[in-house]
Amino acid sequence: SSLKFGLCTPELLLVGGSIWWWFKRKFVGMVFGLKLGLKKSQVHPPREDKQEGSQSTKGALTVNEFVARTKRCREKGLEPTKPELIAYARYLGIDPIADGDLMWIADEALNAPLPSEWTEHHDSADRVFYYNVQTHASSWAHPLEQLHRDTYKKIVLFRSGDLSKEDQLKKLEDMQKKCEQAEHEAHKELQLWTEHTDEQGQKFYYNSDQQRSVWTDPRPARCHTLYLQMKALRVMGAHCGQASRFPEEYSKNLLNRDLGLKMPLGGGAKASSRKNDKFSLLEDDDDDGFGMPPKD
Secondary structure, three states, X not given: OOOOOOOOOHHHXXXXXXXXXXXXXXXXXXXXXXXXXXXXXXXXXXXXXXXXXXXXXXXXXXXXXXXXXXXXXXXXXXOOOHXXXXXXXXXXXXXXXXXXHHOHHHHHHHHOOOOOOEEEEEOOOOOEEEEEOOOOOEEOOOXXXXXXXXXXXXXXXXXXXXXXXXXXXHHHHHHHHHHHHHHHHHHHXXXXXXXXXXXXXXXXXXXXXXXXXXXXXXXXXXXXXXXXXXXHHHHHHHHOOOOOOOOHXXXXXXXXXXXXXXXXXXXXXXXXXXXXXXXXXXXXXXXXXXXXXXXX
16 A cells, blocks of 8 residues: 555655655545535436426425435334335335235335435425436436336236246246346455545545445445345245245345345335445445545
């Protein structure tokens, strides 16, 4: 982590370290130290007509007001009521009567973390919305909302009876291979990210392979996506009487231990007090000065 010189005498190392410390204090904090890399005036809520459920009727919560309130309540250890969760499930396209065993998808959607290019904000009415720092676009819908909708549709279609037993087993085999590949890629990718803190105390995340920094931790969203794949495969396999290679405990142990994340998964899981994600990250003491905060 020290600077390298052609002639590494103690005096040169001392001078080199002092120069780097001065440069980092004077320029890095000045150029890269802005929180989120955004000015408040740059972030605006989406147009009212862009997202179904973003406009409230008198006496009724919008979806975005409900999500914002649920986040605040879960920080205090409170869960949404059953009628509220059912209403949210219907919003996602889930039939809580016919597919009551799939209500976990709605719970996971409420706990979903953000991908690295997204940040969370609230408008003047305290409705949550999301901002993409790359495209500069705002959205009422959570970036992973469609993933949960698709997970539900995939399971329902599989259980609809349209597929023969042979086709179901073939589909399960294909999904198993995809899940194993996703597990391998996730394990490899997540080891490359480390957590750091800039001069203003703002945490950021650095990928040593890509030489890239982001404000939002990319690891929770990656793990959340993998967990959904594993659980969907498990549910579909159970429908055919097939044991999954990814049982519940295996999935938790993999993501908790092997990928270095603590995940309170499963029904009724409480969100962590940390804003924007449901994962409590292990402490990372590897702050060797190599990671630079994201650019403005």
